[in-house]
Amino acid sequence: GQQLNQSPQSMFIQEGEDVSMNCTSSSIFNTWLWYKQDPGEGPVLLIALYKAGELTSNGRLTAQFGITRKDSFLNISASIPSDVGIYFCAGRHGSSNTGKLIFGQGTTLQV
Amino acid sequence: GAVVSQHPSRVICKSGTSVKIECRSLDFQATTMFWYRQFPKKSLMLMATSNEGSKATYEQGVEKDKFLINHASLTLSTLTVTSAHPEDSSFYICSALDTWNTEAFFGQGTRLTVV
Numbered sequence: 001g002q003q004l005n006q007s008p009q010s011m012f013i014q015e016g017e018d019v020s021m022n023c024t025s026s027s028i029f030n031t032w033l034w035y036k037q038d039p040g041e042g043p044v045l046l047i048a049l050y051k052a053g054e055l056t057s058n059g060r061l062t063a064q065f066g067i068t069r070k071d072s073f074l075n076i077s078a079s080i081p082s083d084v085g086i087y088f089c090a091g092r093h094g095s096s097n098t099g100k101l102i103f104g105q106g107t108t109l110q111v
Numbered sequence: 112g113a114v115v116s117q118h119p120s121r122v123i124c125k126s127g128t129s130v131k132i133e134c135r136s137l138d139f140q141a142t143t144m145f146w147y148r149q150f151p152k153k154s155l156m157l158m159a160t161s162n163e164g165s166k167a168t169y170e171q172g173v174e175k176d177k178f179l180i181n182h183a184s185l186t187l188s189t190l191t192v193t194s195a196h197p198e199d200s201s202f203y204i205c206s207a208l209d210t211w212n213t214e215a216f217f218g219q220g221t222r223l224t225v226v
Contacts, residue, residue, distance in 0.1 A: 042219050
């Protein structure tokens with residue numbers, strides 16, 4: 001099935017560093033979501049974006065919905081050990097939140 | 112956020128047997144639930160969309176007779192892997208859309224191992 005292009009695939013960083021990851025698509029999305037998944041667990045929603053250009057923060061996390069509606073990025077500031085995990089972006093084409101999500105390949109973060 | 116509970120969290124079964132996985136929304140009603148499959152170090156692949164009181168909608172390439180989905184109530188959807196084979200071993204995750212129209216919440220996942 002269709003997937004979003006998420007990069008980087010993995011990253012090793014020092015505690016305290018800032019982290020940035022992004023997702024791109026060849027098609028337009030109406031919603032961008034960012035999730036974190038810990039090993040053996042289901043994904044947990046971090047940030048939801050619904051408007052092009054929207055910039056939203058959740059603690060040390062900041063995400064933006066690209067103006068073209070074909071991309072989004074997630075920044076984590078001052079990383080800490082508990083930030084370790086896999087981060088997924090997800091996009092939805094439809095305007096209703098009942099539509100299905102398309103996931104990126106994930107970014108594995110190790111601190 | 113709303114709570115979605117999946118059971119069992121881990122299951123080992125013999126080839127040829129069937130396994131049922133339950134997905135429950137604990138504190139909200141969910142007319143729509145989604146079932147995903149995830150291979151190690153890979154992303155989530157949508158298998159099917161489960162709608163309460165109607166037939167599930169399967170994604171292309173997913174065998175509906177192999178992966179039976181039942182959404183008989185507003186708080187429970189089940190996925191039954193029939194005649195399981197080792198290649199069915201995977202991490203299965205459900206998500207449920209709450210009735211307040213916020214985003215879908217994920218269950219903890221079920222690790223299925225077929226031996």
